[in-house]
Amino acid sequence: MKAEFNNSVHYIKKLIESGESQQLDFKFEISNARKIARTFSAFANTVGGKLLIGVKDNGKISGVRSEEEAYMAESGAHIFCKPSVTYSLKKWVVEGKTVLEVDVPMSKNRPHFARDEDDKWVAYVRVGDQNIRANQVLINVWKKKGMQRGILLNYGREEQALLAYLSENENITLTKFTRLARINRAHAERLLINLILMQVVEMEITEGAVFYKLKQRVPES
Numbered sequence: 096m097k098a099e100f101n102n103s104v105h106y107i108k109k110l111i112e113s114g115e116s117q118q119l120d121f122k123f124e125i126s127n128a129r130k131i132a133r134t135f136s137a138f139a140n141t142v143g144g145k146l147l148i149g150v151k152d153n154g155k156i157s158g159v160r161s162e163e164e165a166y167m168a169e170s171g172a173h174i175f176c177k178p179s180v181t182y183s184l185k186k187w188v189v190e191g192k193t194v195l196e197v198d199v200p201m202s203k204n205r206p207h208f209a210r211d212e213d214d215k216w217v218a219y220v221r222v223g224d225q226n227i228r229a230n231q232v233l234i235n236v237w238k239k240k241g242m243q244r245g246i247l248l249n250y251g252r253e254e255q256a257l258l259a260y261l262s263e264n265e266n267i268t269l270t271k272f273t274r275l276a277r278i279n280r281a282h283a284e285r286l287l288i289n290l291i292l293m294q295v296v297e298m299e300i301t302e303g304a305v306f307y308k309l310k311q312r313v314p315e316s
Contacts, residue, residue, distance in 0.1 A: 107189045107196070110147060111154045115224040118144035123151050124160065125167040132175035132209035137219035137226040138199035139180045139207045140237075144221060146197035158192025168197055175210045205237040222300050230305055232269070233298060235288050253278055253286055258295070258309075266299060266306035 138144035149159040173179040208216035218229040253276040290296040299306040
């Protein structure tokens with residue numbers, strides 16, 4: 096990680112004006128490397144994003160107070176994330192205050208886990224401006240994609256019941272699928288993982304729940 100020194104008021108202010116989102120997060124400071132690791136995990140596991148350190152939630156520029164902020168970011172990405180998260184860091188001076196821009200690209204090595212306060216490793220995804228825990232279905236989808244093995248799917252009663260339901264309804268939860276197909280949770284998860292990998296079903300993650308729906312096909316031009 097190499098820091099650059101720049102002086103551009105316009106660039107940072109344009110970012111701040113756009114507000115916090117799936118790909119932008121403001122941090123007044125980094126006081127806990129474990130907490131910042133969640134954001135690194137979420138950005139790397141989703142579509143990437145930027146952290147602006149030295150900016151309050153309301154967009155007011157406070158500036159970082161010391162070089163310690165950069166070291167805390169490095170600890171969050173490399174010590175409290177597994178595998179470690181790649182990022183780049185730039186220093187900007189705005190209104191006489193230093194703002195750190197941390198750029199985290201989407202990773203090809205998902206899932207990335209962050210170590211929590213109980214020393215447990217948890218994977219996160221970015222939903223809106225929130226870091227949400229990834230469920231076991233998504234974690235296993237990432238892992239199986241990395242294995243690059245073919246998927247053998249037995250199109251049985253349970254799959255038929257699911258696809259028939261989704262042809263008439265917008266989505267379904269894991270719990271509702273277990274009841275619909277009269278199978279246990281582990282079995283339902285395995286079926287959903289395979290259907291996602293085959294691009295038959297896709298996940299919709301919200302702050303309150305995870306839904307599964309038929310994969311939308313992009314019409315050919």
